[in-house]
Amino acid sequence: MAEKKTAGAFDIRTLIGGLLGLYGVVLTVMGLWFTPAAEKEKVDGSNLNLEVGIGLIVVAGVFITWALLRPIRVPAEPSPPQ
Structure with a gap:
């Protein structure tokens, strides 16, 4: 099985x-x-x-948490063309 990153x-x-x-952060400030x-x-x-900020x-915290908890896995090396 190919290694994934x-x-x-x-x-x-x-x-x-x-x-x-x-x-x-800009809107909050x-x-x-x-x-x-x-x-x-x-x-x-x-x-x-303030409210929208x-x-x-x-x-943003939800998006970053989502990316950390469920990372996208990609092949370490590209597959050869067919």
């Missing part, structure tokens, strides 16, 4: 999780320190930057 950093779930996490009261009043006093961080 994991896709690792090239797994699309890792890339998506990383990007969502990055955007989530914006929501905590850089959202003025006038912007909050536009959405009935809710801090949407936390949601994105949670979803």
Whole structure:
């Protein structure tokens, strides 16, 4: 049986999780320190930057956990053309 390796950093779930996490951190920081009261009043006093940022961080954690628990296995060497 051929040896198999994991896709690792090239797994699309890792890339998506990383990007969502990055955007989530940016929105969370914006929501905590850089959202003025006038912007909050536009959405009935809710801090949407903070809420969406936390949601994105949670979803990013799900993607990265999924990639770690169920890695994609690829052949160590490519099969010869037929």
